[in-house]
Amino acid sequence: MKITLLDYGAGNVTSVARALQRLGADAQRSNSPEGIANAEAIILPGVGHYSALIRALDQQNLRASLVDALHRGVPFLGICLGLQVLFKSSEEAPELQGLNLLPGRVCALPSSVKLPHMGWNQLVVAAYLPLLAGIDASSYFYFAHSFAVTDPGFAPCATCLYGTQFAAVVEHKNIHAVQFHPEKSGAVGSRLLQNFLAFAAAAKS
Amino acid sequence: MSLARRIIPCLDTDGARVVKGVNFARLRDAGDPVALAARYNAEGADELVVLDIAASRDRRPTFLETIRRVAAELAIPLTAGGGIRSLEDARAVIQAGADKVTVNTAAVERAALISEISREFGRQAVVLAIDAKRLDDHWDVMVRGGRESAELDAILWATMGVASGAGEILLTSVDRDGTQLGFDTTLTAAISRAVTVPVIASGGAKLPEHFAAIFSEGAADAALAASIFHDNMQSIRELKQYLATRDIEVRLPC
Numbered sequence: 001m002k003i004t005l006l007d008y009g010a011g012n013v014t015s016v017a018r019a020l021q022r023l024g025a026d027a028q029r030s031n032s033p034e035g036i037a038n039a040e041a042i043i044l045p046g047v048g049h050y051s052a053l054i055r056a057l058d059q060q061n062l063r064a065s066l067v068d069a070l071h072r073g074v075p076f077l078g079i080c081l082g083l084q085v086l087f088k089s090s091e092e093a094p095e096l097q098g099l100n101l102l103p104g105r106v107c108a109l110p111s112s113v114k115l116p117h118m119g120w121n122q123l124v125v126a127a128y129l130p131l132l133a134g135i136d137a138s139s140y141f142y143f144a145h146s147f148a149v150t151d152p153g154f155a156p157c158a159t160c161l162y163g164t165q166f167a168a169v170v171e172h173k174n175i176h177a178v179q180f181h182p183e184k185s186g187a188v189g190s191r192l193l194q195n196f197l198a199f200a201a202a203a204k205s
Numbered sequence: 206m207s208l209a210r211r212i213i214p215c216l217d218t219d220g221a222r223v224v225k226g227v228n229f230a231r232l233r234d235a236g237d238p239v240a241l242a243a244r245y246n247a248e249g250a251d252e253l254v255v256l257d258i259a260a261s262r263d264r265r266p267t268f269l270e271t272i273r274r275v276a277a278e279l280a281i282p283l284t285a286g287g288g289i290r291s292l293e294d295a296r297a298v299i300q301a302g303a304d305k306v307t308v309n310t311a312a313v314e315r316a317a318l319i320s321e322i323s324r325e326f327g328r329q330a331v332v333l334a335i336d337a338k339r340l341d342d343h344w345d346v347m348v349r350g351g352r353e354s355a356e357l358d359a360i361l362w363a364t365m366g367v368a369s370g371a372g373e374i375l376l377t378s379v380d381r382d383g384t385q386l387g388f389d390t391t392l393t394a395a396i397s398r399a400v401t402v403p404v405i406a407s408g409g410a411k412l413p414e415h416f417a418a419i420f421s422e423g424a425a426d427a428a429l430a431a432s433i434f435h436d437n438m439q440s441i442r443e444l445k446q447y448l449a450t451r452d453i454e455v456r457l458p459c
Contacts (some may be wrong), residue, residue, distance in 0.1 A: 012304065014276075015304070018276075019280065047327060047329070048326050048329075114426065115402065116328060116372050116373075118372065119208050119251065119403070119426065120208070120209040120211065121207070121209065140209055142281070142282060144282070145329065161207070162207075162208060184304065185280070186281055186458075189280060
């Protein structure tokens with residue numbers, strides 16, 4: 001099956017593409033509404049400022065086709081900012097509207113800790129399905145962010161503690177998202193991407 | 206459970222090959238950057254830094270090609286820099302596959318460079334490299350590969366750089382660099398406590414005890430070294446195992 005990488009022009013798309021290639025996945029980049037509308041599975045990588053991603057989605061007319069694809073049940077994986085845009089809004093750019101597909105808001109991490117939250121941290125895992133299947137509970141993942149969903153309106157599959165507790169892995173039906181960077185998280189990150197590919201393949205058949 | 210302290214090998218290159226120097230001088234060849242990158246990725250390095258210490262304009266395409274080839278080997282973050290003078294320079298390095306870019310001399314000359322890159326790629330992508338040298342009762346910022354004084358207080362510059370949008374400080378002790386006498390814990394602790402961003406300590410590492418000291422007394426968030434890893438004097442895996450026995454949180458490779 002084909003994986004569509006939403007390439008909005010400012011992100012870590014190349015490293016995600018490379019990680020998928022290592023797993024033997026057929027990944028292609030797209031930044032067109034048609035490309036998103038016809039996608040069998042979508043990965044939205046993101047890094048940088050929240051406003052850059054939201055503005056790109058709106059200026060390139062991708063918002064409607066993305067929301068529609070997610071409502072139709074197309075398997076989706078959001079990475080870092082790709083997780084944050086699923087929620088209603090972000091303190092990083094309060095004037096902009098998120099995709100509002102999941103309940104909760106993106107807030108600044110507390111200033112009691114060094115920011116950005118940069119480096120390898122562990123998860124507090126609540127549920128192992130399906131992204132975290134086979135991944136050891138003590139594994140470290142690579143984070144690089146200053147904002148996070150600190151008060152989700154539902155129970156995340158995994159949280160992380162850094163100054164406060166925040167959503168690290170969320171899964172709701174076809175929608176999966178991680179605050180860390182699996183494409184930069186060594187072997188465990190690769191396993192997580194493989195788990196998503198397996199989910200997407202199973203959803204297709 | 207908390208954020209792990211990071212161990213970061215650094216590849217100083219002349220654009221194409223890894224080179225070694227003592228106190229920023231007397232360079233010699235130390236190997237192929239792509240082969241070293243693959244080795245460190247497999248050994249459990251937490252990130253990799255690649256610097257172009259020659260930073261000459263005509264060698265820039267060669268360096269960008271080195272970044273592309275190194276990035277292809279990595280499943281960990283990559284920082285690249287050396288001679289970054291403009292937003293366009295930073296964009297080229299990031300498009301070649303780097304996650305973060307270091308700025309040094311050009312940022313001292315024009316601090317707006319930090320905010321320009323930070324606005325475009327996010328704070329997490331901007332690493333302010335500071336080469337600091339003890340001068341009487343303070344530390345002076347050194348530029349042009351550690352050769353010239355910028356007549357600027359290093360602690361002041363670190364806080365200014367963070368205010369401009371740097372997301373991390375790569376702090377090199379010019380006094381300790383290449384000496385293998387250990388990191389400068391006093392300098393690193395002073396900077397680390399003055400800023401709100403993570404600090405990577407660099408310069409002088411040889412023994413595992415040096416790493417333990419820079420994380421405990423030096424309050425460093427990450428520690429960087431070059432030749433001791435290239436020469437197989439210190440394996441990253443064994444270093445991390447040692448640090449774990451000293452109750453320093455590290456990511457142990459599987």
